[in-house]
Amino acid sequence: MRTDNGLHRTCISADGPDISMDVHARTETMEERELVGMARQGDQDAFGKLFLAHYGAIFRLARASLGEGAEDIASETFVRAWVALPRYRDTGAPFVSWLYGIARHIVVDEVRRRVRVQPHEDIVTGTFEHPSEDRLTLAAALDDLPDEQRQILELKFFLGLTNDEVGAALGKTPGAVNTQQWRALQALRKVMSR
Numbered sequence: 001m002r003t004d005n006g007l008h009r010t011c012i013s014a015d016g017p018d019i020s021m022d023v024h025a026r027t028e029t030m031e032e033r034e035l036v037g038m039a040r041q042g043d044q045d046a047f048g049k050l051f052l053a054h055y056g057a058i059f060r061l062a063r064a065s066l067g068e069g070a071e072d073i074a075s076e077t078f079v080r081a082w083v084a085l086p087r088y089r090d091t092g093a094p095f096v097s098w099l100y101g102i103a104r105h106i107v108v109d110e111v112r113r114r115v116r117v118q119p120h121e122d123i124v125t126g127t128f129e130h131p132s133e134d135r136l137t138l139a140a141a142l143d144d145l146p147d148e149q150r151q152i153l154e155l156k157f158f159l160g161l162t163n164d165e166v167g168a169a170l171g172k173t174p175g176a177v178n179t180q181q182w183r184a185l186q187a188l189r190k191v192m193s194r
Contacts, residue, residue, distance in 0.1 A: 036095055040085050047085070051078050054096050058103050061158040065107045065139045066114075073110060077103040097169035100159055111139070141191040149184035156181060 032053065038046035055074055062073035080102050088098060142150050148170070155166045156177075163174035163181075170177070 032095060033090065036085075036088065036090070039082075040088060047082060050095065054099055057096055057159040058099055060160075061100065061103055061154060062107060064158050065142075066110060069110065073103065073106050076106050080106070093169040094161065094165045096159055096161070097155065097165070100155060100169075104154070111143075137192070141188055144191045145184060145187055149180060149187055152177060152180050153184050153188065 032050070035046040035049050039050060055078070058077050059070055059074040062077075063070035066073060077099060081099055084102070142153065145153070151170060152166060155161045155169060156163075161169070163177040166172070166177045167174045172180070
């Protein structure tokens with residue numbers, strides 16, 4: 001549904017009540033750049049609009065990587081972003097790619113924490129059949145990919161960025177992104193079939 005301000009209204013489910021959010025079209029708009037500038041100067045309302053625009057993408061990344069605790073990861077991402085926002089520099093990449101970097105660090109930290117606290121007797125070996133275990137299998141397979149291939153798949157499929165946006169975030173042409181995406185999917189297939 002399109003609202004008066006040109007934003008799209010969508011709802012996502014977070015294994016609980018639906019969370020309504022305004023989501024921009026795929027490309028970063030001038031309005032979003034203005035919101036980032038205002039938020040950098042401490043405008044909480046502007047940051048709130050950025051939160052609403054990007055929470056869904058960050059939540060999907062966390063849920064795909066970890067399953068449980070995705071809401072906490074997404075929330076922590078925005079807390080850290082608020083603190084780091086005065087140091088944010090516009091590099092021409094979409095703002096959501098900066099948020100992705102923060103979220104990715106939090107996800108990696110959480111995976112490490114979970115491995116440290118999981119008792120060895122509880123570690124499951126063999127084939128996974130439960131959907132949340134499938135997510136962990138996928139997350140482990142993604143971590144086995146070279147960093148650039150993993151980043152492309154996460155930016156494309158978890159954050160929903162276009163080849164142009166991924167290219168801007170990683171300093172590549174859209175054609176190079178498409179080629180790397182194909183290679184990453186082939187590599188992921190090999191890792192998953194082990």
